Amino acid sequence: MRTDSFALRHIGPKESDLSEMLSTAGVTSLDQLIYETLPDDIRLKSPLNLPPALSENEYAEHIGELSKKNKVYKTYIGLGYHQAILPAVIQRNILENPGWYTAYTPYQAEIAQGRLEALLNFQTMVSDLTGMELANASLLDESTAAAEAMALLLAVRDRDQKKNDVVKFFVSEEVLPQTISLLETRAIPLGIELVIGDHTQFDFSSEFFGAILQYPGKLGQIFNYTSFVSKCKDANIKTVVAADILSLVKLQAPGELGVDVVVGTTQRFGIPLGYGGPHAAYFATREEYKRNIPGRIIGVTKDTNGNRALRMALQTREQHIKRDKATSNICTAQVLLAVMAGMYAVYHGPKGLEYIADTVHKSALSLNSKLKELGFEQKNASYFDTLQVKANASAVKNLAEENNINFYYPDAETVVIALNETTTVADLNKIVSIFSEVADKEIAKIENLLVGNAIPEEINRKKEFLTNEVFNSYHSETELMRYIKKLERKDLSLNHSMIALGSCTMKLNAASEMLPLSNPNWGNIHPFVPVDQAEGYQIVLKRLEDQLTEITGFSGTSLQPNSGAQGEYAGLMVIRAYHESRGEAHRNICLIPSSAHGTNPASAVMAGMKVVVTKATKEGNIDLEDLKEKALQHKDNLAALMVTYPSTHGVFESAIKEITKLIHDNGGQVYMDGANMNAQVGLTNPGAIGADVCHLNLHKTFAIPHGGGGPGVGPICVAKQLLPFLPGNPVIETGGENAITAISSAPWGSALVCLISYGYITMLGSKGLQKSTEYAILNANYIKARLTDHYQTLYSGERGRAAHEMILDCRPFKNNGIEVVDIAKRLMDYGFHAPTVSFPVAGTLMIEPTESESKAELDRFCDALISIRKEISLSTTEDTSNILKNAPHTMAMLTADTWEFSYSREQAAYPLDYVADNKFWPTVRRVDDAYGDRNLICTCAPIEEYMDA
Incomplete structure (x- = not known):
């Protein structure tokens, strides 16, 4: 027995079990079984071209060496991402605990009461801080949440507005650049006209159905939006506020202003930066929109005996039921990260959060005072944690990087400094010393933090928050450890028994794949640092892209999409861009088999396509005659076929190459849903069946844990003709030559958990993947x-x-x-x-x-x-x-x-x-x-x- 073989540890059946299992299945060899399962014409002729497998020990050394190539600077870039302190009790007992990270989405509520309670805590935390009536159990990232908010407001337009074809959506220029990019992506296929501008100059005309504001603004200025929101209400315009959650400890809750939706990220509540993710976004709104809110909601009910119980509420909103009528294709959340962020609030409680927010604010006040002493102008009249300093950006940048510090430089004369929970007095003095050198002036060091307030009195927070018992009970490590264990005992996870979910692939999430996530060299990298500071990440992400490209038989990969449904949407938007580049923007018909995942039709509608459903035969296969009829009927406008392979019915359809050729002959592209890729790797691939793009569920086939319903990663792999359109990012250049606008907030999506899939593939190698x-x-x-x-x-x-x-x-x-x-x-x-x-x-x-x-x-x-x-x-x-x-x-x-x-x-x-x-x-x-x-x-x-x- 090769004890250094990862495949031996990953694959369950022993060699000694093989003959009995084959006999029971009615075959004499694995080769015979595979021959009887896969059509001959799609089998790969040669093994995957991947490096030899590493042992677990070799991989640990390898990933450790790569981590050292990342330069972990003190980073004050901000733009929606801030270094935070993950309490060790949460790291050890949740992030590193398979009792939490191997759990499945809580569809079976009776054996998921622990994480349901943790998510209810998260929702309560969000509702309290935002001042809204209803919050969901998290979304993928802040920019996605903002885009979902825009879609919700479009869906709930008043009837008289719809008659007037009101399609304009105002975007404040203070909104984060990555969010604006994602709003652009979503707006185009939905027919929304984005108007980006200065909110103080907005005309409140009747052509608008909604508006979005950033609170505080992207460069740290705090605006009083009371008048803006009031005027929107008078004009029947609904409002979204994207709010920094830590600032809401000190700022008036947006709900008190009368806004309709509040979105943001909870990354600041103890979640590692991870070069962009995963982080749990939040989405809060009015109860009247409960039927339109995207994602999952955890609600209270009773069991058979009348006792209090929790479960996912209002599930009929989900796209698996509403399909092409769904208002969102979101089928997942960031549960593990939401659990951690909620537990951060439980551990610190309202008084602890106030202390953290006050310390951050006092740090900003103290730094501002010293910069003024040095003669620098600070542009933010009101601020929480971020200063906008007028200075020679190039001179500051050179000195800062020499001192292992990152600021944000929006133009040649501005330096933005976003402070955070980890900033110490020593850190502040280091920043002061850099500006001292630029100004060629010496001043006294900061000894103690200033006490004061740079927030206008009228928008200071006055309302209590987190008054529930759970946020005021577990502030010692012993108490929190026991509370976490109490919840864990209520949940059935993979560390107890198999979870044999069709289409969800609940496989081993090996400890050797998971351990690097706790390494601060991977955890503390901001997504917008210069790429030369993230060399370790760049190597891993490029190699993972190459591995996935090889596995799928395609020409390139984007890791940006944060979930399978987001991957579907990204793939369809790339197809849309391809047709437009050929002067065929009219191609908007998407054929989808009746057996497809509910996210397929929902994604197609979001991408601006019209769904035409094709029939299935009594054997569960695609009805080829019906498909031919509809492909020919729509040949002038055919954009794509979405097909799951093997099918959702668990069958390798033998006519698949005929199906893909039919679509190509009629001008369409073939999108393959990669939900069932676990039956393909090493034996066949999307390229071999004739597909043009597929998404992969890294949280299924490639071993990222489900985490109780997230994180997920849904990269897309594409054929050569689609390469130019892979998604980009407005801050860090990525994607194709003619990249579509952003799909996720961060350039490489949830980069931190991509380490898991990289480890899985690297330790299995070509032979191990095929054997799996x-x-x-x-x-x-x-x-x-x-x-x-x-x-x-x-x-x-x-x-x-x-x-x-x-x-x-x-x-x-x-x-x-x-x-x-x-x-x-x-x-x-x-x-x-x-x-x-x-x-x-x-x-x-x-x-x-x-x-x-x-x-x-x-x-x-x-x-x-x-x-x-x-x-x-x-x-x-x-x-x-x-x-x-x-x-x-x-x-x-x-x-x-x-x-x-x-x-x-x-x-x-x-x-x-x-x-x-x-x-x-x-x-x-x-x-x-x-x-x-x-x-x-x-x-x-x-x-x-x-x-x-």
Whole structure:
């Protein structure tokens, strides 16, 4: 056994298990299984051209050496990013804890109460600081949140406004440059006309439906927007404020001004810079817009016993239900980062946050005083943490970089200095010394911070915040450590058992891939530092781009998109730009199979395309005749086909090359959704099937953890003709020669977690990647074979094989009074998270085991499903109080004095022998979603409010 082989540690089944698994699956070799699964004409003829795999120890040395190539300067650039202090108790117990980072999106609320509570804390924190009624559980980044706010205001225009075709949106020139770029990206396909200008000169005409302001402005000036917002209200113009969350500790909450949406980032609340991400954005709005708010909302409801429980609220807003009628394609959040930011607020509490904000503000006051002594003019009359100094930018820059310091230089005569939580008196004196040298003048050092206020009295914060008990209880490390552990115990994550989610690929997130994230040489790099200060990052990101380009068979890659849905949108916008470059801007028809992910049609509509749905055959494949008919019908305006491969039904369709040729022959481009790339790597690729662009879910196929519903990264890989249009950034040059405007805030998106995928590929190498894919397919077909006598598999390939996932048909069990949701809840009693429920077919379970699950774990999972099948057979439609209908069973039920059920406590809690050895207890009984939606509570409200509801 090669103990230095990462593939050995990543891939679950042992060599000694292989023959039995192959025999059960009905083949004699892995080669035979792959032959029977993939069409011959798309198989790669040669292995991937990647360097030999590194061992875990070699990789640790390699990534450590690369980290030293990053120059970690004291950075005061600002522009929405500030160095923060991550409390060690949060780093150790959340960021570095697989109990938190390997959890899945909390669709199964009964086994996700811990992270749901942590997210409710986050929402409460955001609502309190912004002064808004409703906040979601985070978005991808500040610029995305701003773009989503613009789209929300477009969607809620008054009817009389729509008749007048009101499409103008005002953008203050004080808004961050990356946000303006992303607003431009989003505005074009939606038909929105952006008007960028000075908010003090705005005319409030009836042509506008909305406006966005920055608070404080991009260079630190604090504006009183009371009059602006009031005039907007009078003109029926709705307003968005992008607000720095730490400044809101001292500034009047935007909600008190009467604004409609407040957005921003919570990066300042203890989250590493990470060269741009991942960071949890926030989005807060009025309750009247609850049906239009993007992303996820955590709400309070009750369980079967009437006890308080949490779950994701208003899920019918999601694009998987609304599809092309959805107002947003957002299908994820930044849960892990939101949990950390919320826990930062829990740890420090309102008094701690006030101390931090006051210290930052006093630092700015003290520095301002010294710069004035030196004779420099400071342009910001009112400020929180950022000074705008009139000076010779070139002279300051040269001296600053000699002293390992970064400022921001918007022009030749301006130096912007954005201070932060980590800034000490010694740091301030170093800054003063640089300006002393430029001015050729000596002054006394700062000894103590000045006390004062550079914020106008009328916009000082006067309202209390974070008054809930949770923010006033856990301020010692011992208390917070125990609180975090208490929540962790309520959640089922990959460190307990397999999470066999179809289409979501919950594989091992190896510790050796994760460890570099804690290295400050990776964590403390601002996304807008000069690229020569981020040499380590530049090497890793370029190599990862090259690795993904090779794996997909394409010509280039952009790592900028922050999620799979954002990757879809980016890919379609690149296709749109390509058609425009050829004088074919009229091409706007996007063909999408009926089985596609709900994000596909939502993304197409956001990209300005019209969705035409194509039929599926009874075997679950694309109906080729229907596709031909629609491709020919729309050939003059055909922009693209969006296709998932292997299909959402878990099948490698043999006609795929014929399908892609048909689209090309009729002038379109082929977008391949990379959700199922885990079945392709090393065996085939998007280039081989004839696609032109694909997105990859690095949080699925390439081992970035789901983190309870985020972070995710969704890079796009493109064929040669699309290379010129890869997305750019207004601050740091990146992307193609004719780059589309920004897709995300940061030039390389969530760069920090890209280290994980780089490690995954680098340690597996070509052979390990291919072997991973083969074992993913083997594991799926092993489960399929083991369950074949108990459940019907809905779809399979022409030779009877599943790809890496399969769909079990649970609809016949309605005859026994059992719904698919009953099976999902009963699995919790067996210690498993349910597979994907009712997607892509209602009443089914979609199972994907991944390659990193062992045969022993696969057998436990199969044993559980077979046992449940026996329970189903004993159920009747008349018996509404059977073991499945009552699942999950909590410890409180099992230890109660009374037991009123027809089955035993042992059957309820320990249905198979293995369960007793490692029992997981759901902490609430089945939640009542409808009750929670009727009585929407999305903050840590006092218990009286729950009782009133």
